[in-house]
Amino acid sequence: MAKLSLAPKTIKYLMFIFNLFFVITGIVLLSIGAVIHGVYHQYQHFLDNRFFSVPSLLVAVGSIIFIIAFFGCCGAVRESYCMIITFCTLLAAIFLLEIIGGIMGYVMRAQVASIAQQKMLDTMPRYNNSYEIQFVWDNLQRDFHCCGTINATDWTNTAKLSGIPMSCCDDTIGAIGMSNCTLSSENLHEVGCIDAFAKFAETHAAKIAGVGIGLGIIQLIGILLSSYLAKSIKNCYQTM
Template sequence: MQLGLAPKTIKYLMFAFNLFFVITGIVLLSIGLVIHGVYYQYQHFLDNSFLSVPSLLVAVGSIIFVIAFFGCCGAVRESHCMIVTFCTLLTAIFILEIIGGTMGYVMRTRVATVAEEKMHETMSQYNDSKEIQFVWDNLQRDFECCGTRNASEWTVLKNLTGIPMSCCDTPVGAIGNTSCTIESPTLHHVGCMDAFARFAEKHAAKIAGVGLTLAAIQLIGIFLSSYLARSIRNCYQTM
């Protein structure tokens, strides 16, 4: 069986698209893993939905390699069945990327509300949990912030004797016990909620942008695979 010139052109375009398709899979996998790692590090300040979306990107990125196999093999063998399978799976990936992109956009608007609630909840556990203490200290050092909205929130907590040392920059050459107070010149005056919200919003925006952009690109693959499958079927019918 030989395909006509136009279908052959579509077949070669399918090869080129599948190569690009594999690259998009690597991009999705990489971005998903990076953002999942970032969110996991600060999972105490986010809810589970923030971890589920980068996990979805990782899953989609992994599945893309399998789908690309059907596309390449189907084009080489001019197999109507494999091309249809490729087109169907590509449509499913398209839908998942739309879902991921939309969820990323929705999360972007919820970051501040969720972060503030979680921060207030975990601040009171600072002295009772080494894990919470570690996460808060890292957050306050990394973002050079203190408390949810300001440093004074630490002073009103009943189970704390003062402001955590992570709220202040340790002076160079300091020896012995040092303390961090409202009057300390190295106190971080910025609240952590605003700094962290901007950080998380930036990553949520990346998820939305990558998901929706790649979903638009998948439409090209759906069109090419549909056209090639129809051309192969027509060739069989005219034999």
């Protein structure tokens, strides 16, 4: 086997270091994808299926990265042209997937409000008929200290309910017996849920965009390193 000269050897060791960072990016992608998928799942009734595709993509890419890192390490150790080329090709594919994921995350930011608002308005009339819808709405209104889609009157005007849910009001400390939540209650959540929830979802979409593009740039460096190493290995064989 032809041995590499000093400069390609430096690239070889740099590839080992890069693969370490590459595995770390895989762990980051897996973690962020799983966390955001879990967060979105809590409010799946208010989101379109497209919002679940991107965090699922991050989880898939994060898992594949461990396989790709194997080709990179083995290819560098054995100075195998084929393994380095395989690593470079797979890394380029992952790079494109992450850029696509980043772009999709950015595009979704502009669609959050309109999609979530319509979903909210559609689920409100089912509040009394579905425990699942009731559970999601109550959690949403308590977590974000909001009430209704636009405001509290949505429960009587849009949902056609006789009153508004108790989750629209803060719990009264020291209250004994039954308490009611009305439009005139002092502890009523006056803010509508669409603004708070849209901001919440936009923040997570922005995280997806930032992670996808940021890690894509890091992996672009890996593509350049592996391409140079593969070229050096090929040249060594040609000069034998």
